[in-house]
Amino acid sequence: MNNTRRRFIKSGLLGSAAVAAGCSTEVSLDDDVQTAAWRPLRILILGGTGFIGPHMVKEALRRGHEVELFNRGKTDSELFPDLKLYVGDRKNGLESLEGGEWDAVVDNSGYVPRYVEESARLLAPAISHYLFISTISVYGDFSQPIDEDTAVGTLEDESVEEVTGETYGPLKAMCEQRVVSEVGAARTTILRPTYICGPGDRTDRYSYWPVRTMRGGEMLWPGTPDDNIQIIDVRDLANFTVDCLEMKINGVYNTVTPKGAFKMGTLLEDCLAVTGADTTPTWVSTEFINSNEVGASGGLPIWEDPNGESSQLLTVDGSRAAAAGLKNRPTRETARDTISWWKTLPADRTASLRAGLSPEREAELLASWHDRND
Numbered sequence: 001m002n003n004t005r006r007r008f009i010k011s012g013l014l015g016s017a018a019v020a021a022g023c024s025t026e027v028s029l030d031d032d033v034q035t036a037a038w039r040p041l042r043i044l045i046l047g048g049t050g051f052i053g054p055h056m057v058k059e060a061l062r063r064g065h066e067v068e069l070f071n072r073g074k075t076d077s078e079l080f081p082d083l084k085l086y087v088g089d090r091k092n093g094l095e096s097l098e099g100g101e102w103d104a105v106v107d108n109s110g111y112v113p114r115y116v117e118e119s120a121r122l123l124a125p126a127i128s129h130y131l132f133i134s135t136i137s138v139y140g141d142f143s144q145p146i147d148e149d150t151a152v153g154t155l156e157d158e159s160v161e162e163v164t165g166e167t168y169g170p171l172k173a174m175c176e177q178r179v180v181s182e183v184g185a186a187r188t189t190i191l192r193p194t195y196i197c198g199p200g201d202r203t204d205r206y207s208y209w210p211v212r213t214m215r216g217g218e219m220l221w222p223g224t225p226d227d228n229i230q231i232i233d234v235r236d237l238a239n240f241t242v243d244c245l246e247m248k249i250n251g252v253y254n255t256v257t258p259k260g261a262f263k264m265g266t267l268l269e270d271c272l273a274v275t276g277a278d279t280t281p282t283w284v285s286t287e288f289i290n291s292n293e294v295g296a297s298g299g300l301p302i303w304e305d306p307n308g309e310s311s312q313l314l315t316v317d318g319s320r321a322a323a324a325g326l327k328n329r330p331t332r333e334t335a336r337d338t339i340s341w342w343k344t345l346p347a348d349r350t351a352s353l354r355a356g357l358s359p360e361r362e363a364e365l366l367a368s369w370h371d372r373n374d
């Protein structure tokens with residue numbers, strides 16, 4: 001990035017990002033960074049072996065940075081045999097990190113405010129920059145337009161630590177606040193991704209669509225081709241994460257595909273194009289979906305009723321991150337690479353999808369739809 005661009009970021013956008021994080025608007029890019037030559041960073045990743053972590057590790061290594069990991073050694077422990085691993089559990093043991101020093105930490109595995117606070121407190125003197133992976137679920141009301149200044153959700157009882165569908169968002173919001181208060185806003189970046197997808201996704205929420213399309217036959221599609229959806233390709237998130245570390249971009253950023261740019265119809269076109277499958281879509285009405293309770297949490301992942309109480313979940317404003325450098329690859333590339341990755345998985349993993357309609361349920365719904373409408 002050239003200096004002109006850096007100055008633009010400093011004077012224009014990150015100020016408002018900092019306000020959203022409860023930060024001073026004075027600080028955006030580190031003054032050192034504006035003139036310093038690129039240098040390799042020493043990066044610690046809390047949770048580098050889940051879904052998103054490995055993409056960040058690989059991107060940071062590809063750019064010449066040094067990466068170290070902290071986790072329990074339970075998940076994919078064979079993935080990075082050459083990287084230094086500090087073994088520990090965030091819940092009861094950060095000792096292995098004591099005495100270490102890093103330029104930056106990426107926190108992928110923070111869900112409970114108390115544990116995030118403990119790691120942020122321990123690491124604050126040992127790092128220059130703390131990047132916390134949060135979520136758009138932090139927002140309190142999805143019926144209104146959302147940008148980074150929208151109020152976050154809260155818990156009536158702030159001592160709750162159990163992560164459930166209801167508490168996940170407010171807990172992540174509290175985690176964000178704890179990082180800012182321990183590390184300081186000027187050294188903190190908070191990324192709020194929407195549905196993260198692409199190779200390695202263990203939820204199958206996005207993967208359902210291309211993988212189901214690949215099976216062929218008549219396929220149920222909810223709502224209309226014009227309904228908005230939003231995703232973030234895990235590799236785009238990883239690229240932006242490393243950009244933020246390299247350029248010391250601080251503040252709060254929604255990390256999403258551009259608002260209004262990705263539609264259910266585009267997803268269908270992507271799925272058909274990358275699978276070449278003989279699949280016939282049948283679009284069923286939102287009313288039919290609602291009456292059968294098969295919306296986003298009931299069988300049709302990612303899609304939302306455009307007039308429902310979460311209608312704005314899939315039209316989050318991501319312009320601040322885009323202006324700071326987040327680049328979204330074409331969604332077709334995400335579909336293509338998801339299918340390529342899926343084909344490499346063992347049969348016991350691909351035998352059934354972890355999200356989406358089962359073949360039986362889909363057939364039942366389609367039969368019911370045709371009964372009513374044909």
Ligand SMILES: NC(=O)c1ccc[n+]([C@@H]2O[C@H](COP(=O)([O-])OP(=O)(O)OC[C@H]3O[C@@H](n4cnc5c(N)ncnc54)[C@H](OP(=O)(O)O)[C@@H]3O)[C@@H](O)[C@H]2O)c1
Nearest residue numbers: 047048049050051052071072073074075089090109135196
């Ligand atoms: N998936 C999405 O669509 C989505 C959307 C928005 C935001 N996010 C955010 O993205 C992150 C999830 O990424 P992910 O799915 O890759 O991660 P994840 O499955 O939550 O975390 C996995 C990583 O964290 C380590 N880990 C888990 N529990 C730990 C503990 N108690 N102590 C130390 N290390 C621990 C795991 O290694 P060990 O098991 O070896 O410890 C592994 O390296 C979360 O912050 C989530 O809120 C996800």
